[in-house]
Amino acid sequence: MVSTLRNAWKVPNLRKRIIFTILMVAIIRMGNHIPVPGIDAGALSNLTKAGTLFSFYDLMSGGALSSFSIFAMGVVPYINSSIIFQLLTIAIPSLEQLSKEGEEGRKKIQKYTRYGAVILAALQSFGTYALIRNAGAISNIKKIDVLLIILTLTTASTFLMWLGDQITVKGIGNGVSLIIFVNIISRLPQKIMQIASLQTSEEVNFIEVILLLAFSIVLFAAVVIATLAERRIPIQYAAKASGGRMAKGQSTHIPINMNSSGIIAIIFAMSVMQFPATIGGFWQNSAFYKFITGSKYSIFRYNSWPYALATIVLVIFFTWFYTEVTFKPDEMAENIHKSAGFVPGIRPGEPTARFIERVLLRVSILGGLFASVIAIIPMVVETYSKFKGLSFGGTALLIEVGVALDFMRQLESQLVMRHYKGFLK
Numbered sequence: 001m002v003s004t005l006r007n008a009w010k011v012p013n014l015r016k017r018i019i020f021t022i023l024m025v026a027i028i029r030m031g032n033h034i035p036v037p038g039i040d041a042g043a044l045s046n047l048t049k050a051g052t053l054f055s056f057y058d059l060m061s062g063g064a065l066s067s068f069s070i071f072a073m074g075v076v077p078y079i080n081s082s083i084i085f086q087l088l089t090i091a092i093p094s095l096e097q098l099s100k101e102g103e104e105g106r107k108k109i110q111k112y113t114r115y116g117a118v119i120l121a122a123l124q125s126f127g128t129y130a131l132i133r134n135a136g137a138i139s140n141i142k143k144i145d146v147l148l149i150i151l152t153l154t155t156a157s158t159f160l161m162w163l164g165d166q167i168t169v170k171g172i173g174n175g176v177s178l179i180i181f182v183n184i185i186s187r188l189p190q191k192i193m194q195i196a197s198l199q200t201s202e203e204v205n206f207i208e209v210i211l212l213l214a215f216s217i218v219l220f221a222a223v224v225i226a227t228l229a230e231r232r233i234p235i236q237y238a239a240k241a242s243g244g245r246m247a248k249g250q251s252t253h254i255p256i257n258m259n260s261s262g263i264i265a266i267i268f269a270m271s272v273m274q275f276p277a278t279i280g281g282f283w284q285n286s287a288f289y290k291f292i293t294g295s296k297y298s299i300f301r302y303n304s305w306p307y308a309l310a311t312i313v314l315v316i317f318f319t320w321f322y323t324e325v326t327f328k329p330d331e332m333a334e335n336i337h338k339s340a341g342f343v344p345g346i347r348p349g350e351p352t353a354r355f356i357e358r359v360l361l362r363v364s365i366l367g368g369l370f371a372s373v374i375a376i377i378p379m380v381v382e383t384y385s386k387f388k389g390l391s392f393g394g395t396a397l398l399i400e401v402g403v404a405l406d407f408m409r410q411l412e413s414q415l416v417m418r419h420y421k422g423f424l425k
Helices: 002-010 012-031 053-060 076-091 093-099 103-134 143-170 175-186 188-200 206-228 262-283 287-294 305-326 329-338 350-384 394-419
Strands: 230-237 240-242 245-247 251-257
Touching (some): 012 143, 053 175, 076 103, 076 143, 206 394, 262 305, 262 350, 262 394
Antiparallel strands (some): 230 251, 240 245
16 A cells, blocks of 8 residues: 555656645645534534434534534535435436436436535535534524524535545545545544543553454454455356457456445434434433433333344345345346356346346345444443443444545556556557
């Protein structure tokens, strides 16, 4: 990795892209420290405590939600819009046809996604205002001030989306993913200081800190292995006659990543499990909220076995569901047949589609099991260790590893393009 970065820095065009990416990241980090006026950030501490859905959003925004800066919503509206349009592309035939029209079709869907992100940002900014008002972080406010808060949050989220597009076009890597990557990394020093303060106050001893570090390294290695793991479906192409010559048949494969939908499945599962408590939080004195958060019979009570089991089931289900709607075995089998290809030992057509569907089912269940373990790690650490309130989770690590590997792949592909000599030399 170090050699790749060093070689990329030697190429003038890549050096400009790297510098541009760093400058955009600096602008994003500066925006995270510009607070929205009139907000008592201290009243938001309970809102973003570990184990809540808002703690995850605060992590993705780099702490902007807990300090309620202008980037409090981060790129969450854009991510939600992207997921919605990805599912609508499968459900709506016109959008599905548009996605098959090549680059122009994808550009139109991307434009619709941006418009949807702006609308979702406006709705989410109003919801965020209602949330902080309920938390007691705002008082004695006029209607014009409410409008300014909503406008500020919506504009800042749209600006972040634009910055992400600029990084994608003029920088290195996927801009939106890099924004999330940097925001999560920025919280690491705070977590280290929190662990150090626990050790200093003798709440935990040195051996426990070493064990936590060792566990983190093992978890990191497992996430890297799972992110790189893939099931390859072998494809054999028949020999073809071209220009009076017989071209040999080629062998290739279809890679299916084991953890391609793990992050989205975890986010969906967290949203479902935290939604009742989030809604009930608006009426904290109600019997409904007390039952959800306090009853031993409630599956929505955080750090309980029913909650963990429900989370595991939901993560596996959403992993399977997202894999099923993303990969289409019938279309894959048809495309293979049209290209004069076949899976060795499997007849073309319907048998190939059934074979691909069985492979997808096994891969999705295996990936869902791993993602569910990652999802419940914070609860295990919170319940059975002395490291409380750290938001120690593999979900953030899953995002970090995925974005870092994608960044390195893009950088290496850029280097290959610039150093490829071709067959003439």
